[in-house]
Structure formats: C-alpha cells, structure tokens
Amino acid sequence: FNNELQRSEKMEIISDLAASVAHEVRNPLQVTRGFLQLMSKQEDGKNKDYLHIALEELDRASAIITDFLTFAKPEFDQTKTLTILDEFKHIEGIISPMANLQGGKISLDIPQEIKVRGNSSKFKQAFINIIKNSIEALRDQGHIHIWAYVDNGEAVIHIRDNGEGMDAQTLSRLGEPYFSNKTKGTGLGMMVTFRIIETMNGKITFTSAKGVGTEATIRFPVAG
Numbered sequence: 001f002n003n004e005l006q007r008s009e010k011m012e013i014i015s016d017l018a019a020s021v022a023h024e025v026r027n028p029l030q031v032t033r034g035f036l037q038l039m040s041k042q043e044d045g046k047n048k049d050y051l052h053i054a055l056e057e058l059d060r061a062s063a064i065i066t067d068f069l070t071f072a073k074p075e076f077d078q079t080k081t082l083t084i085l086d087e088f089k090h091i092e093g094i095i096s097p098m099a100n101l102q103g104g105k106i107s108l109d110i111p112q113e114i115k116v117r118g119n120s121s122k123f124k125q126a127f128i129n130i131i132k133n134s135i136e137a138l139r140d141q142g143h144i145h146i147w148a149y150v151d152n153g154e155a156v157i158h159i160r161d162n163g164e165g166m167d168a169q170t171l172s173r174l175g176e177p178y179f180s181n182k183t184k185g186t187g188l189g190m191m192v193t194f195r196i197i198e199t200m201n202g203k204i205t206f207t208s209a210k211g212v213g214t215e216a217t218i219r220f221p222v223a224g
C-alpha cells in the first residue's frame, strides 16, 4: 500500500510538470503562428507553399500538445450537469465545415432532456475526436448519424458512420498511444477520448466492418 501511495504521488508530480510544460510551449507556438500567417498574406509563389506547410505543422504540434495535456491532467477542474443536446449542437458547429469539405453529412437525433455530469470542454474534445475520425474515414455519400436515449439509468450515445471501417486488428489497437494509420495522424485521439470517458465513469465500445462503417457506443450514468 505504501509503495502504491508513493507511486501515485510521483505520477502526480510528473503529470503536473508535463501539464505546465505543455501549457508554456503553447503560447510561443501561437505567437509564431500569428506571424507566419501575416507573412503568408504578403507572399506568393513558392514561399506561400512553404508557409502553408509551416502553419500546418504548427497546428499539428498544437494538437499533440492539447491531446497530451488532457492525458496528463484528465481530472476535471469544473464539472457540471451537461445537456448533451446543447453540447452536440456546439460540436456540430465546429465539425460541420470539416464534414462538408469531405462532402459528408451529419445528422443529430438527441432528446433535449438527457443530462450527464462532466466538464463541457473535455466532453466536447472526447466526441470531436470520435467524429473527426468518422469524417476522415468517409467516402462517397458520407453520412454520420448521432443519436441518443436513456436506457436503465444510463445515457446512451451512438455515433455511426458509413466510412471505410476497420478490420479486427485495427479495432483491437484503438486507443493505443501513437497507433495511427494516417500519414498525418497523431495516434493520440482515441487514447485521449477513452481517458476522458473513463474519468466520467462512462464506457465506450466500437463495432466496425471493413468497407461498411463504424459505430461507437458510449454510456454514461445520467445526471440527477
């Protein structure tokens, strides 16, 4: 028992340190991004391409830091009762432009009354990661359907896409750090999502078929 306590204290110190480093690194990245963006407005030709790549890579670095920060400090500073429909409307606003770019559609079927306990921005991050994967998997006539209901005191949320799907091997490695099949993937998205859902006392399962699509099912205790 004593050993365990020491271990968790050490973990606490490490994760505090990781979180503060990640936080400090973010600011200079944002400043650099601002200047690069200014420069790219004044450039054309080859330099514009280079600046575009530099901006993309900076965004990638920021995304890795965001994921890492959540992993290092997943416990929520502020939890409140979340109306999941409101959260998903917000998520839809963020993610729809990305879906449209891929020619895909998102539909929401969520009753107003379902509430869960959690941190709003972590909740959004967890689901944005899942939906982003769905968008990235979409092919022609892409569709992502999100629906929810209450079952046995649990809020159940389904996210189904008709994208490329996963084979058994990929499915079993989901959530493993740095596991990615994408050239520009971080392989951190599902790890972070699993962690957030776990911290909210929730459960997540995936079913998928190659060439058919993927469905994520998430269950949380209902609030109140």
Ligand code: ADP
Pocket: 129, 133, 134, 137, 161, 163, 164, 165, 166, 170, 174, 175, 179, 180, 181, 182, 184, 185, 186, 187, 188, 189, 190, 191, 214
């Ligand atoms: P990343 O998106 O950066 O690759 P993730 O942890 O979000 O990392 O996902 C890991 C891998 O799982 C992805 O590279 C992809 O191969 C697979 N995956 C996750 N969700 C889906 C999905 N909805 N459809 C198809 N493949 C998926």
Ligand code: MG
Pocket: 129, 132, 133, 189, 190
């Ligand atoms: Mg991802």
